[in-house]
Amino acid sequence: MLYRNIGVDLGVTAKHKAQVLDEQGKKVVPNFSFSTSKDDLDALCQQALSGTNQGTKLRFICEPTEMSWFPFAIYAKTNNHDIVRVKSHKAHDLRKYFSRHKKNDKLDASVLAVMPMIDEKATEQIYLSDAKTFSLERRNRQKEKITNEIAAIKNRLSSLYHWVMPGLLDCFGDSFDSRAREFYRHFSNPFRAKESGIDGIRQILEPAGRQKMKPDLPEKLYSIACRSCELYAKASCYVDFTEIQDEVHIELQLLEAQEEALAQIKDRVESLYEKVHPSKNIESLKGISENLGPSFIGIIGNPDRFSSQSKLRCFAGMIPKQDDSGETNKKGLPMTQEGPSRFRRDLFLATDVARQWDPQLAKIYYEEMVNKGHCHTQAICATIPNLLNRILCVLKENRTYQLRNIEGNPISATQARQIIKEQFTVPEEIRQRTRSKINKNKKEERIRNLFKRQSSEMTPQNSHNIPPKDMLQKFEKYFNNAS
Known part of the structure; x- marks a missing residue:
C-alpha cells in the first residue's frame, strides 16, 4: 500500500506545521500551517492526496506533545488514516543529524515526515482506548x-x-x-x-x-x-x-x-471500573486490590494490543538496558524506566505484597536477595516482570489467577504462605548485610568528598591527585571519630 507521510509539528498555543512527503521522500505540498479544526484538517488531507493513485493512504507522524496529539488521532481514526507517534528523543537525535545548530517548526515537521523512511521501528501506532477506559484513566x-x-x-x-x-x-x-x-x-x-x-x-x-x-x-x-x-x-x-x-x-x-x-x-472510579472490568479477575492476583485494580486496567486498556509479554514489560519500562560489544556483555544495567511512572510505582507496591503470597515470586525475590546479594529494591524490580506476565495472562484469558507451588501444582493461600515461610524467607542477617553494604558505599563516598574538599584548598584547581590508601584510612578514622 502506498503512503504519503505527513509530519506534524504540534503546537499547544500556536498553529501546527505540516510537511507532506511522498513514498520517495519528495516534498509534494508547500509548508502548511493550520489550526485544530476539521476544516483545516480536511484542507490538509485534500492537498496531500492531490495527484495520488486510488488507495493511497495518509500517515500522520507526530510527537506526544501534551494532549495536542489527541484531536489528530481522533480525526485520523474516524477518517481511515494512519497516525503514528515518534518518541521525542528519537526526533531530537535525527534533527541534530540534519542540522546541529538549528531548530524551528519547519525542521521539526520535516524530521517527523522522513522518520518512517529512515527507521520505521522508531514509530509506533497510537492506541486509543474506548471511552469508558479513557474516562477511567483520567x-x-x-x-x-x-x-x-x-x-x-x-x-x-x-x-x-x-x-x-x-x-x-x-x-x-x-x-x-x-x-x-x-x-x-x-x-x-x-x-x-x-x-x-x-x-x-x-x-x-x-x-x-x-x-x-x-x-x-x-x-x-x-x-x-x-x-x-x-x-x-x-x-x-x-x-x-x-x-x-x-x-x-x-x-x-x-x-x-x-x-x-x-x-x-473514588465513587466514580469504582463505577467506571465495574463497567470496564466487571469480572475483576485482576484482583485475584495477590497484591492487586480494589485500589490498584482500576489503575492497572486504566493504564493497560485492551490487553490484546500487547502481542507478547515482553511488549508489556517494555511498555512499563521494566527491562534492563543492554550494552554488548564483541564478546563483552555487561550485566546489572539499570532499567529503561520508560512509560508511565505511576504504573511502575503501583507495580512495585503490588509486587512487594505478591511475593509474600506467591511461592514462585517469592523464590525469585529470595534468589535475588540471598544468592545475588541484591538489596530489597533491586530484588523487587527483578520480580516485577513476572507479575506483569501474570497480569497480562489473566486479562487476555479473562480468568482468575491460581496460586501454584514451585512445581506448578495448584495450592491454597495457606499452603502458599507455609511454603514461603519454610523455604523462601530471607534471613534478617542477609537484609542487614545488604543495608550495611549500601551504607558502606555511602560512607566511602563521603570520605572521598571530604578529602576533595580538604585537598582543593591546598592544590591548584586543575590538579587531579588520587588520594593514597593510607591517607584515606586516616580520613576514615577521622570520620568515625567525628560521627
Whole structure:
C-alpha cells in the first residue's frame, strides 16, 4: 500500500506545521500551517492526496506533545488514516543529524515526515482506548492529583505546628482526626488556647468526635499552649498569631473541600471500573486490590494490543538496558524506566505484597536477595516482570489467577504462605548485610568528598591527585571519630 507521510509539528498555543512527503521522500505540498479544526484538517488531507493513485493512504507522524496529539488521532481514526507517534528523543537525535545548530517548526515537521523512511521501528501506532477506559484513566490521574494535594496541605499544617506549638501533634493519635481539626480551627493561636483554659478546650473538643475523648487530652493541649506562650511572650513584633489562625482556617477549608472531591472521584472510579472490568479477575492476583485494580486496567486498556509479554514489560519500562560489544556483555544495567511512572510505582507496591503470597515470586525475590546479594529494591524490580506476565495472562484469558507451588501444582493461600515461610524467607542477617553494604558505599563516598574538599584548598584547581590508601584510612578514622 502506498503512503504519503505527513509530519506534524504540534503546537499547544500556536498553529501546527505540516510537511507532506511522498513514498520517495519528495516534498509534494508547500509548508502548511493550520489550526485544530476539521476544516483545516480536511484542507490538509485534500492537498496531500492531490495527484495520488486510488488507495493511497495518509500517515500522520507526530510527537506526544501534551494532549495536542489527541484531536489528530481522533480525526485520523474516524477518517481511515494512519497516525503514528515518534518518541521525542528519537526526533531530537535525527534533527541534530540534519542540522546541529538549528531548530524551528519547519525542521521539526520535516524530521517527523522522513522518520518512517529512515527507521520505521522508531514509530509506533497510537492506541486509543474506548471511552469508558479513557474516562477511567483520567479519573485515576485526577484521583492521584487530589491525593497529592491533600498530602501537601497536611504537610504544610504539620510543618506549621512544629514551630507554632512544639509537641502538639503528639497529643493526637491521628493528627487530622475530627478533634485535632477542631483544635486547629479554634486554637492555632496559643494565646487564645491559654485564655480559654482547660474547660474551654474541653467544651470545644468533646462534641467534635464520635469516640470518647481521652480525659487528659485537654490538660496536655493546655500545657503545650502555655509553653508556646512562654516561648513567644515577646515575639509580637515578629509573629502575628491572629494571621496564623486565619491561615489555618483557610487551609482546613481547602483540605475538607479536597477530601469531599476525592470521595466523589473514588465513587466514580469504582463505577467506571465495574463497567470496564466487571469480572475483576485482576484482583485475584495477590497484591492487586480494589485500589490498584482500576489503575492497572486504566493504564493497560485492551490487553490484546500487547502481542507478547515482553511488549508489556517494555511498555512499563521494566527491562534492563543492554550494552554488548564483541564478546563483552555487561550485566546489572539499570532499567529503561520508560512509560508511565505511576504504573511502575503501583507495580512495585503490588509486587512487594505478591511475593509474600506467591511461592514462585517469592523464590525469585529470595534468589535475588540471598544468592545475588541484591538489596530489597533491586530484588523487587527483578520480580516485577513476572507479575506483569501474570497480569497480562489473566486479562487476555479473562480468568482468575491460581496460586501454584514451585512445581506448578495448584495450592491454597495457606499452603502458599507455609511454603514461603519454610523455604523462601530471607534471613534478617542477609537484609542487614545488604543495608550495611549500601551504607558502606555511602560512607566511602563521603570520605572521598571530604578529602576533595580538604585537598582543593591546598592544590591548584586543575590538579587531579588520587588520594593514597593510607591517607584515606586516616580520613576514615577521622570520620568515625567525628560521627
